[in-house]
Amino acid sequence: MNFYYAPIFSMGPACNICTCAIHHDQTVTNRNQLAALIEQANITRAQTAQYIAEETKRPCSWRTVQAWLADPELDSSRTCPDWAITNLSAHLKRLKIID
Template identity: 60%
Template sequence: MTNQELLRELLEKGNISQAEAAALIAEETKRPCSVRTVRAWLADASLPSARTCPDWAVNVLKESLKAQGKPVE
């Protein structure tokens, strides 16, 4: 499973929006993470705005959701 697929799954299972995901990632990493960034990670690879979703982003979001007691597995 790709990081893009994992990210999409975490958004669905955690029942959170792209904006909420961006906020959680930014809060945990203490680095900016915008909704636009999350959208780029989720974009179809054929689009010019598409970016590869990094491992650290998936891991941070998963841990943040776990800490909130949301299902991630």
């Protein structure tokens, strides 16, 4: 089984120094990747939706982004699709907001 790792926000009070998933053996979800991109680019959920909509030429609202970022235990949570990560990343790179 292959696991893919990427930075996440924070491990909470148990880990005040390390914020990477590698040291905590956590797999990365699209939700984590989206949150990391938003944090890295320092953009709002509304900007995230706007960038995804511009890239895909399809509507995307901040509520959709909020649902993708919501705790999976919540009824309002929705799985973040691969295309959202791909298109947001491409748009941020084109704008030179991220490398």
